Structures are given as C-alpha cells and as structure tokens.
Amino acid sequence: MSDFRISADAIDQAAELAALEDAASGAAVCFCGRVRNHNEGRVVVRLEYECYEELAVSEGARVLAEARERFGASRVLCVHRTGDLAIGDAAVWVGAAAAHRNEAFAAARYVIDEVKKRVPIWKREHYPEGPAEWINAAPSEA
Amino acid sequence: MSDFRISADAIDQAAELAALEDAASGAAVCFCGRVRNHNEGRVVVRLEYECYEELAVSEGARVLAEARERFGASRVLCVHRTGDLAIGDAAVWVGAAAAHRNEAFAAARYVIDEVKKRVPIWKREHYPEGPAEWINAAPSEA
C-alpha cells in the first residue's frame, strides 16, 4: 500500500499509528485535521471533499518523499478523506517517525503544509442556511 | 483524571486520542517518544524510568496549563511512563488540540520540550554489556 492514500472510508488512527511504528525511531509526531463546526465565523454542518485521485496520489507521494529526504524521517504517512464528512470526522492524518523529535515535528509539519498547498483535493462547506460553498474557489467571472 | 499523568502501565494511544477529541478543534497534534534501540552510538536493550511522582504531577500540570494559555490550545494532555520499558515501548505521549494547526503543533512541541527540562523523571539505560547508566546523571565526584 502506498504511504499516501486517498480514502472514502473513515480514517482509522490506531491502524495508521501501528503502520508508523519502528523500533529505530525514538520520536513519532501525528497530525489530525478534523471537520470543525465553524469556519471564518460561519457555522458549518458538514463538508464534502472531492479529489483528483491519480494526481493526488502521485503528488502526495512526492510530498512524503521530500519530507523523508529533507528531515531524515524514517517513515512518513498520510491519508486524506474524500466524500461526505460530519463535524468531528478526521479529514486528514499525517504521521512522521524519526530518530529525534526535531525531525519528526518538522516532517509532519512539512507534509500537512505541502498537502494543503499542492495535492488536488477540494472541499465544499455546507451551512445551516444558504448554498454550500467551495473553499478557495476560483474567483467569479468578473 | 488529571491531564498530566504518570503511568506504570503501557500507554494506550487510542484511549489518549479519544480523550483529546473535541468538535470545536480542527487540529490535533500528538507526539510519542519511544525507547530506541540505540543512543549516542551505544546499543540499548531496555530502559528504566524513575519518577518523583508528587512533584512530577504538579510540575507537569503547570506545563500543560502554560501550553493552553500561550497557544490557545483547547486541550493538552501528557502521560509519562515509569518502570521497566522494552525497545519500542512508548515512554511519553503528548496530545494537543486547537482550532488551527499552528497552535496545535506549537503546544505539543512546548509540552515535550518543557517536560524533558522540568519534570522530575530520570532514565537509566541498560546495554548488552557493562553497567546500566543514568542519563544526565550528576557529574562524578571530581
């Protein structure tokens, strides 16, 4: 299984943690991004994630390889959800293992930052009232 | 139960993660420090942790309160092992939840750094040959 995965099913953090374990690594850092019940002052009731899967998987794998190389991390994993998510659901999970904590923190932080910038995934927020909105959508025809 | 705990039993990361969950928090960062099979060039076969429990619990709670206050984290937890640990065993676990990832990363990093500097816990490494050694031990009588 690839170290970067797109999943239509709930993220199983216990399984991800088990995959991260490595006796040579003294430090593991995990990041979990969840659907919040608010964003930029609006109440959010659920989210939808859409993905360009072929490109997401190859770009995601590049991000993980960069994190391993730059920070000497021994293992770096990421899984990102697609589909309909409820409040509190995990949308993305990153795990990084390294000999020391500096490298593990830096690698995990790098992965989530780069995934958010580079991996082709989009989210649409649903509100109690009014139409759902794509986040970071392209500007309207001006 | 206090947010900072000393545990003679194995750390249950799934239970710790469950305690960290919070629908208002978009980001959670966890750090896990494990017993490595090497340290400063020597092979390590197991570790022993000793603790001054009354003071560790009060100082640990202060560290967590500082992390919540400085970084606006909504929840910060830490558990540290005592007793005999084998290679790969989790020695310390930190979890920090916040609205955004900057704060969650900063809070988790602060906690592990301060715990290692301030909380009265000591470890003794055991090697394949030769006597076990206390790490950071006071200098010998010179």
Add this chain to the structure above:
Amino acid sequence: MRVRIDYFAVLRERAGTAHETLDTGAATPRELYRELRERRPLPPETGLKVAVNDEFRHWDWALADGDRVAFMPPVAGG
C-alpha cells in the same frame, strides 16, 4: 486532434459536466481553455491549475493527440 477534458470541483459545476471529449486545434492548455470558455461559463484561468496525463503542467505545455487535460481550481484539502 482529440483530447479528453476533466473538470474538478467548482469548475465541474460551472462547466456542467465532469468530463468531455473534444476535437481541437489548440496547441496548449491555455489555448484549449480559452476555446472552452467560449462555450461554457468558466472563470478566467488566473489561479487555476492544469494537469496533462495526470501530471501538473504549465499552461504552455505542448498538447498531443489523446491527451487527458484536467482543469482545477486552487487546491483546498486538509
């Protein structure tokens, strides 16, 4: 030449379709997108991303017959 076009997220909604196949004389994704905008209510290309055959490419990448060209809004995962 014939290309397959994929639209994602808000572009899919604006285009009214996720995929189409088109006979075109466009030499680059930029030319292709301008041609598409004449027929569909798509936003200007500023800020959008393009992929050809599942790799991110420049807007001036040379297209070939049979290519799969994808147009995407700015990413918003996490």
Add this chain to the structure above:
Amino acid sequence: MRVRIDYFAVLRERAGTAHETLDTGAATPRELYRELRERRPLPPETGLKVAVNDEFRHWDWALADGDRVAFMPPVAGG
C-alpha cells in the same frame, strides 16, 4: 529540628538509600546537603535540584521542622 530526606535516581544509588530522617541544625537545603555529604558519597550540588514539601525551591530556602526535602539529579525524562 527533624527533616525527612528523599534521594532520587543516581543520588539514591550514591546515598545507598531512598529516604532517611535526620535531626539537623541546617537552616537551608544547601547546609543540609553539605552535612549529608560528610556522611555519604554524594556528588557536589552543582546541577542538582532540590524540592521542599513537593515544590522546587532554592538552595537557600528556609527549612522548617517536619519538612520533606528531596535532592534530585538533572531531569532526564522523555
């Protein structure tokens, strides 16, 4: 006055005991530790920490009858 003394980690090993109770005229942890070093093979106080009644205190903290005084090497958790 009478104090209880706790030794941790390498200090416990050097002292050969985890606890002891002592009648002393020492007014501060510093004076107390110097007195203890006359009887036990303890290292110099440089780098060590002291707690009185389960709180970190200065070496010149004023001791009182019944205090619990703990001597510790530099911490090494994590």
